[in-house]
Each structure stands twice: as structure tokens, then as C-alpha cells.
Amino acid sequence: MRNKKFKKASLLLVVILLLGTLFACSNGNNGGGSEASNAPSADNGGNDGEKPVDEVTLKVLHNWNGSSGSEVDMTAVEQVIKEKTGVTIEWEYTKGSEVEKVNAIFATQDLPDIYTGPAWGGELDGIIKAAKEDQLVDLSDKLDKYPNLAKAIEKENVPPALYEKAFDAYGGKQFLLYQNHPATPEDAMDWLYGFYVRKDIAEKVGVDPQSVKTKDDLYNFLKKIKDAGLEENGQPVIPLGGFHNGWAVGIGNTMFYGAGYVDKGDGTYENSFFTKEYEDYTLYYRKLISEGLLDPEAFTQTDPIANEKIKQGRIAVLAAHFPAIYDSAKEYVKAHPGSEYVPVGPLDRAGAEPDRPVDLAIQGNNVTVIPKKSKNVDAALRLLDYLASDEGFMLVRYGVQGVHWDMENDKPVAKQEWFDKFAADTTGKAKKNEGISIGLESMSGQDRINSVAGGDIWADQERLAAMENARTILRPNGTSVISAYNPGDVMMKSEQWEMLKPSMDKIGDVWKEAIYAKSDEAALKIINDLRGQMEKTGYKEAIAYTNENLKGKEVVTLQMPN
Amino acid sequence: MNQSALWKRVLKHKLFYLFMLPGIVWFFLFSYVPLYGIQVAFRDFMFSGGFTGSPWAGLKYFRQFFDYYQSFEIIRNTIVISLMKLLIGFSLPIILAILLNEIRNVKFKKTVQTLSYLPYFVSWIVVVTLMQRLLTPYGGPVNELLGAFGVEPIQFLNNTSWFYQIIVGSDIWKNIGWNSIIYMAAIAGIDQQLYEAAKIDGASRFRQIWHVTLPGIRNIAVILFILATGSLMSAGYEQLLLLNGPATAAIGSVLDVHVINSGINEGRLSYAAAVGLFQSVIAFILILTVNRIARKISDVSLF
Numbered sequence: 017m018r019n020k021k022f023k024k025a026s027l028l029l030v031v032i033l034l035l036g037t038l039f040a041c042s043n044g045n046n047g048g049g050s051e052a053s054n055a056p057s058a059d060n061g062g063n064d065g066e067k068p069v070d071e072v073t074l075k076v077l078h079n080w081n082g083s084s085g086s087e088v089d090m091t092a093v094e095q096v097i098k099e100k101t102g103v104t105i106e107w108e109y110t111k112g113s114e115v116e117k118v119n120a121i122f123a124t125q126d127l128p129d130i131y132t133g134p135a136w137g138g139e140l141d142g143i144i145k146a147a148k149e150d151q152l153v154d155l156s157d158k159l160d161k162y163p164n165l166a167k168a169i170e171k172e173n174v175p176p177a178l179y180e181k182a183f184d185a186y187g188g189k190q191f192l193l194y195q196n197h198p199a200t201p202e203d204a205m206d207w208l209y210g211f212y213v214r215k216d217i218a219e220k221v222g223v224d225p226q227s228v229k230t231k232d233d234l235y236n237f238l239k240k241i242k243d244a245g246l247e248e249n250g251q252p253v254i255p256l257g258g259f260h261n262g263w264a265v266g267i268g269n270t271m272f273y274g275a276g277y278v279d280k281g282d283g284t285y286e287n288s289f290f291t292k293e294y295e296d297y298t299l300y301y302r303k304l305i306s307e308g309l310l311d312p313e314a315f316t317q318t319d320p321i322a323n324e325k326i327k328q329g330r331i332a333v334l335a336a337h338f339p340a341i342y343d344s345a346k347e348y349v350k351a352h353p354g355s356e357y358v359p360v361g362p363l364d365r366a367g368a369e370p371d372r373p374v375d376l377a378i379q380g381n382n383v384t385v386i387p388k389k390s391k392n393v394d395a396a397l398r399l400l401d402y403l404a405s406d407e408g409f410m411l412v413r414y415g416v417q418g419v420h421w422d423m424e425n426d427k428p429v430a431k432q433e434w435f436d437k438f439a440a441d442t443t444g445k446a447k448k449n450e451g452i453s454i455g456l457e458s459m460s461g462q463d464r465i466n467s468v469a470g471g472d473i474w475a476d477q478e479r480l481a482a483m484e485n486a487r488t489i490l491r492p493n494g495t496s497v498i499s500a501y502n503p504g505d506v507m508m509k510s511e512q513w514e515m516l517k518p519s520m521d522k523i524g525d526v527w528k529e530a531i532y533a534k535s536d537e538a539a540l541k542i543i544n545d546l547r548g549q550m551e552k553t554g555y556k557e558a559i560a561y562t563n564e565n566l567k568g569k570e571v572v573t574l575q576m577p578n
Numbered sequence: 579m580n581q582s583a584l585w586k587r588v589l590k591h592k593l594f595y596l597f598m599l600p601g602i603v604w605f606f607l608f609s610y611v612p613l614y615g616i617q618v619a620f621r622d623f624m625f626s627g628g629f630t631g632s633p634w635a636g637l638k639y640f641r642q643f644f645d646y647y648q649s650f651e652i653i654r655n656t657i658v659i660s661l662m663k664l665l666i667g668f669s670l671p672i673i674l675a676i677l678l679n680e681i682r683n684v685k686f687k688k689t690v691q692t693l694s695y696l697p698y699f700v701s702w703i704v705v706v707t708l709m710q711r712l713l714t715p716y717g718g719p720v721n722e723l724l725g726a727f728g729v730e731p732i733q734f735l736n737n738t739s740w741f742y743q744i745i746v747g748s749d750i751w752k753n754i755g756w757n758s759i760i761y762m763a764a765i766a767g768i769d770q771q772l773y774e775a776a777k778i779d780g781a782s783r784f785r786q787i788w789h790v791t792l793p794g795i796r797n798i799a800v801i802l803f804i805l806a807t808g809s810l811m812s813a814g815y816e817q818l819l820l821l822n823g824p825a826t827a828a829i830g831s832v833l834d835v836h837v838i839n840s841g842i843n844e845g846r847l848s849y850a851a852a853v854g855l856f857q858s859v860i861a862f863i864l865i866l867t868v869n870r871i872a873r874k875i876s877d878v879s880l881f
Contacts, residue, residue: 528824549647
């Protein structure tokens with residue numbers, strides 16, 4: 017009897033295990049099943065609330081690493097969007113590499129109804145590949161019904177090189193939508209990349225940060241900090257540091273060469289990686305590392321570890337953009353008044369006259385596409401067009417009018433109770449739970465934060481003032497927006513590109529490897545090895561093609577990080 | 579044994595054979611079904627064409643790999659790290675199993691056993707984060723301790739001088755307990771009469787280990803060694819992805835990480851499949867070779 021029971025129990029266990037294995041292997045099929053339909057809806061873009069709209073839930077992949085949503089099922093902002101468009105949004109946020117995500121969704125065909133993500137790098141390459149391989153909805157015959165979307169991808173609203181590379185590259189078809197490109201110059205964001213030093217440390221070592229101009233000045237300044245033997249929390253103060261994976265300690269390159277491609281003097285261009293200046297730049301950083309002036313963990317650390325160092329006051333000079341530095345140091349500065357980070361320099365720029373405005377590439381940061389497998393293309397377009405309207409833009413940035421803010425004298429004004437609530441919440445969750453900063457802002461058309469929305473109503477005034485102060489120091493001659501051609505974008509069209517790209521993608525890794533090399537000779541060998549590989553995979557032919565196609569065109573030879 | 583007799587035996591013990599089914603299904607689904615994806619290595623993979631509809635590319639991606647200026651370096655690094663792990667890491671679980679077998683205090687033995695298994699269940703990301711915290715020159719406890727003896731802070735991670743020690747040491751720490759289980763089982767299966775006979779012959783504890791325990795686990799050790807040679811071309815991607823940095827790239831870039839980077843991060847799926855296939859073919863050849871050598875030398879082999 018016991019034996020029978022044992023047998024039955026064993027059999028049951030085997031069946032459960034087997035079913036479990038099979039179930040785990042089954043495809044989740046997120047494709048939409050019976051709901052899926054690409055049939056055009058009777059209502060196109062009706063966001064006035066008068067016409068009935070079909071209610072649909074759309075899955076949106078927000079492909080920005082680290083982005084996150086609200087803790088509630090339906091936020092106030094999403095409720096308004098549902099009322100206006102009939103669309104309920106189901107979010108998916110990327111945790112990890114955005115490039116990996118974009119490649120994975122198309123390779124596995126586990127696609128969202130709307131994809132939105134970075135407008136650069138491997139992420140954009142993945143989207144262009146998907147467009148060329150017929151994976152995306154062609155919007156060319158639909159956009160006339162969605163004026164807000166059409167406007168953002170008009171030729172004059174997209175940087176020329178990006179336009180040629182990603183928007184006008186499919187024989188008249190149109191697959192990509194474009195967001196967050198500044199609608200007017202006053203909407204353009206200058207992130208104020210640079211080296212920033214703790215004010216109290218600069219005072220301790222007796223150096224005026226504004227007196228640091230040249231690469232030698234910067235080296236001597238860092239050396240003085242190291243030699244001062246400063247300590248915080250019982251630990252030595254690190255002269256120069258950055259954030260995750262070395263972001264953005266390498267921005268000192270502008271002291272050595274002007275941009276990614278340099279003018280050889282005969283009207284042709286060369287990738288800066290092949291220049292003597294690039295070698296000098298590499299050896300300079302190698303010296304910083306070997307002499308203990310640059311944090312040896314800078315290129316391997318995660319953001320939590322980087323932030324921990326900053327919060328403990330252990331980094332003297334930080335290289336990154338202003339908002340990141342200001343936010344990460346906030347806690348320490350609060351506890352130690354006078355320890356705020358202030359700009360170093362402005363540092364000399366290779367090849368630029370001292371009175372030249374800072375050349376910045378300003379472009380939108382986001383592209384949105386609708387995969388062919390989207391369950392309702394018209395609902396997706398209706399949603400995106402509404403978000404790109406002025407009303408949608410204000411909704412996703414500021415919240416619900418009448419609830420979170422009011423319009424006074426044609427200007428949006430935050431309601432004090434919400435301003436106080438958001439200001440008191442350092443986690444940002446309070447805003448997210450209302451539907452602000454949950455990813456909708458990535459899909460809200462051109463950036464009109466100043467020209468239409470009257471300036472960010474939720475902005476921390478102290479932060480804005482500090483940023484203005486940094487701007488005064490770092491941009492004494494103002495800024496100038498780059499509209500010239502980037503040779504890199506032209507090179508991508510050469511027939512050698514497929515073979516060459518893997519070598520070109522290695523430049524950043526090889527530079528890091530070289531600055532850790534045991535000797536200058538070893539560092540140069542590492543660089544020369546990659547140069548050899550690039551030539552072997554068609555660099556010479558590709559740069560000849562690039563130079564041929566750039567004849568008569570204005571080319572970017574000076575560019576600061578932004 | 580003829581076929582009908584075999585089936586009779588299977589039917590008679592069907593319940594026990596049924597227990598094998600989940601394992602067979604697992605291997606079928608995860609090891610055999612994906613084999614059809616190998617063709618991607620010979621095709622220009624396109625999102626629209628998928629595995630079977632993308633155009634054929636011949637050996638293009640294999641050529642690309644061998645034309646790549648670091649391919650030799652990557653293969654060399656993989657083999658060096660794997661060999662170190664194999665040569666050092668293979669014998670230690672055997673020693674641990676023998677030592678544990680000799681402990682007479684059951685409670686102590688169980689505690690040591692459990693503690694040695696635990697690291698196996700900790701993911702590499704946690705292990706590496708712990709190592710970063712413990713080994714950092716900025717206030718890490720290891721450097722603090724060394725500092726107490728007057729030693730200058732050492733940059734253990736991201737340093738070529740310490741790279742192999744860190745890689746092999748952490749791998750052994752993580753896997754030694756788990757890998758010793760099979761040897762513990764083999765030792766438990768040794769006929770106790772052999773030990774008694776050895777004792778009567780006046781064998782000491784060490785002699786008993788030498789003449790009874792080691793020969794008793796020899797077969798299983800040889801089989802595990804043959805299987806381990808199959809992973810010589812694979813140095814462990816999680817560990818290397820996390821512990822290798824720009825400073826150690828010259829000796830720490832390995833095939834597994836190269837495959838992940840080129841496939842998933844760069845979107846070169848066909849190239850990654852080609853490198854992965856190359857890795858598997860070499861591993862297969864290695865297993866066949868070592869299996870043949872083992873059969874000649876010791877009469878123990880997988881097939």
C-alpha cells in the first residue's frame with residue numbers, strides 16, 4: 017500500500033516537473049493574440065474628446081537604462097492621456113545596455129507596440145537596421161494626419177547629418193519619429209561638461225580654479241592636490257575622478273585636438289585617432305593614472321560606488337556635466353557648506369581662438385518607432401501625436417492643468433502644495449506617481465520647455481542659479497550650435513563600413529587599455545595595433561570616400577562635449 | 579542483451595526511467611533544439627529573414643574572426659585562464675572531499691561542508707561587488723589589514739600583476755565545495771571492507787587514502803577531467819565580464835566575453851555565432867582527444 021502511494025506520488029512529481037519544464041519553455045507571445053490588428057481605425061488622431069476613440073492598451077518600451085515608472089497603476093497624467101486618446105500605456109523599462117535591448121527585441125521578435133530610445137550610437141544603428149529590414153511601420157503616407165509628428169521630422173528640424181543617416185535613408189519611406197530636438201535656440205540644453213573642483217580643496221591648495229588654463233596647469237593642479245595629502249573619512253582624497261565606467265574623465269581630449277576628425281591642412285580630413293595629438297592625449301592620461309592623479313577605479317566602477325566616493329567627499333576634481341555633479345554632491349555640500357564643486361578653467365581648446373564661442377552639437381535625444389507587429393498602429397500614432405502637441409508636452413512635463421499647475425497670465429505656474437511636495441521628495445517618486453518623468457517626456461515632440469512652456473516650473477531655483485554661475489565661467493563667449501557635417505556620418509555610407517565598424521568601435525576601449533599600459537611605448541603599441549587593424553579593414557578607402565563626399569561642405573573640426 | 583530484453587527491463591523499471599524524462603526534455607530543448615541556430619554562423623543574419631531566411635554568407639564571419647588583430651590574443655587568454663582553472667581547480671575539490679571524509683566529528687563535518695557549498699549559490703555579480711569592497715585600496719578591509727603590517731595599499735583589481743591570482747582564486751573559492759560533492763559521493767560508495775582490510779594490514783590513515791580512497795575515486799576523476807577539458811575554450815563569461823577591465827584587457831579578454839560583446843552589444847549576431855561555433859568545435863575535438871588518451875592510459879573513458 018505504502019509502495020503504491022510512493023509510486024503515485026513519484027509519478028505526480030515527474031508529471032509536475034515535466035509540465036513545469038515545458039511551460040517554462042513555451043513562448044510568452046507578447047504579440048497581442050486576438051487583439052492584434054493593423055487595420056486603420058475610423059478615428060485618426062482625434063484627441064479632442066468629442067469623437068469616440070477605440071480603447072486599447074499599448075506596450076511601450078522606454079529604452080533608457082535606469083528609467084523607471086510610477087508605483088501606481090494609473091497616474092493622473094496617464095488618466096488624462098487615456099481620456100484624450102483612448103490609450104492605456106503598459107510600460108517596459110530597460111535595465112542594462114540599451115544597445116543590447118534593441119538588438120534583442122528584433123532578433124527575438126519580442127516587440128513592443130511602440131519603441132522609444134536614444135537617437136545615437138548603437139541604439140540608433142539597431143533601429144536603422146530594423147527600418148532597412150522592413151521591421152517598422154512606414155509612416156510616410158500617414159503623417160499628413162499627424163501634424164505634430166510630421167513637424168518634428170521636417171528637414172530643417174533635424175541636424176543634417178542625422179537627417180541623411182536616419183530619416184532620409186529609405187527611398188522616400190519614413191520610419192523614425194524624432195523627439196527633444198530644441199524647437200528654438202532658447203530651448204537648447206548646454207549640459208556644461210567640464211572639470212569641476214571642490215571649492216574648499218582649491219582654497220586649501222591655494223589655487224584659483226580659474227587660473228587653470230592649459231593641460232600643464234591642470235596636471236600641476238592635480239599634483240598639488242595629491243601632494244597636499246588630504247584625507248576625508250580617514251581615506252585619501254583622490255585628485256581626479258568620474259562616474260560609472262569612467263564617464264566623463266576623458267573630456268580633456270579637447271585640450272589636444274578639436275573634434276573626432278581633424279583637418280590635415282590640405283582640405284582633407286583624418287580620424288583624430290591617427291594623429292600625434294591623440295597619442296599625446298593618451299600619454300597625458302597614462303601619466304595621470306601612473307602618478308595616482310586619476311582614480312584607478314574610475315573605468316571599472318559603478319555609479320553607486322562613484323556616488324559613494326563623492327558623498328564621502330573623497331573626489332577633489334570631477335569631470336562630467338554640471339547636473340550630474342551638482343546632484344551627486346548635494347548631500348555632502350549640505351553637510352559641509354563651502355564644499356560645492358566649481359568650474360575649473362575654462363581650459364584651452366586645441367585649435368580654437370580664445371574668444372571663440374563654445375561649439376556644441378545640439379540634437380534631439382530620442383527616436384520613436386512603431387514595429388510592424390504593433391497591435392494598433394493608428395492608436396500608437398494618435399498617442400504620439402497627442403504627446404507631441406503643446407497640450408501633451410505641458411501635460412507630461414508639468415502634470416494635469418488645474419491639479420498640479422495653473423495658467424496665470426499665459427504662463428504656467430506650479431501649485432505651491434505640489435511644488436513643496438516634489439521639492440521635499442529626494443527620490444523623485446512623488447513626481448513619478450503623478451505621471452511626470454516616467455518616460456512620456458521622451459515622446460513629447462520637440463523640446464519647447466522655454467519657448468512654449470515658459471521654463472521648467474518644477475526646477476530647483478538654487479540648482480538653476482548654480483548652473484547659471486557655471487555657465488558664466490565656462491562660456492564667456494557664449495555657445496554656437498554646430499550645423500556642419502560630421503565626417504563619421506559620411507564614412508558610414510562607405511562600402512568598407514561593415515568591415516571597418518567593429519575596429520572603429522574599439523577606439524574607446526583601446527584608449528582605456530593604453531592609459532593603463534606599463535610604459536609609454538606599450539601604450540603607443542596598443543594604439544598602433546588598432547590603427548593597423550583599421551587600415552586592414554578598409555580605413556584608408558573609407559576616409560578617401562569620406563573626403564571625396566565632403567568636398568565643398570562645411571565640416572565639424574571643433575566640438576565640445578554635450 | 580537483445581532488444582526485447584532491454585525493453586522488458588525498461589518497462590519493468592518504467593517509474594525510474596520516467597524520472598529521467600525531465601532531464602532528457604531539458605537537454606533536448608536547451609541543448610539539441612538550439613543546434614539548428616548554428617546555421618546563423620554561415621548566414622548574414624537579418625531581422626526580417628531570421629535563422630532560416632537570411633542569405634548565405636559562407637565562411638565570411640569565420641574569416642572576419644581570424645582576420646581580427648586580437649583573435650590570437652583572445653584565444654590564448656582563454657586557454658591560459660582555463661588551463662590555470664583546470665590544473666589548480668581540478669585537484670582541490672578532490673583534496674577537500676578526502677579531508678572532509680577524514681573528519682570524524684559529524685557536526686563539524688556538516689558545518690564545513692555547508693559553508694563550502696554556499697559560495698556556489700552566490701551570483702558572480704554579488705561576488706565581484708564583495709571583492710571590489712574588500713579589495714579596494716581606498717579603505718578596503720584587506721588593504722587596511724595589510725596596512726597594519728606596514729604594507730602599502732595594493733590595487734588588487736584591474737591590475738595585471740594580480741589578475742590571474744584573483745581570477746583563479748575566486749573561481750576556486752566559489753566552486754570548490756560544490757565540485758567536491760561528486761567525490762564525496764564516490765568516496766561513500768567505496769566498500770568499507772577495503773578499509774578494514776587495509777587496517778588489518780597495518781595501513782595508516784594516509785596509506786588508506788593512498789591505497790583505497792584515491793583508487794576508489796580514480797574513475798570518476800578521470801571522467802570529470804575529460805568533461806572539464808571540454809570547457810578549455812570557455813573561461814567563464816560572467817566572471818571575466820565583471821573582473822576584466824581596461825588595465826587587464828591584454829591578458830583578460832576571452833572568447834566568451836568577445837562573443838557576448840560582438841553579438842549582443844554590437845548586434846553582430848552572425849559573427850558571434852561563428853566565434854561561438856569555433857569555440858564549440860575546438861571543445862568537441864579536445865574532449866574526443868582527451869577521451870582517447872584516457873582510454874589508452876587508464877582504460878577509463880566516456881565512450
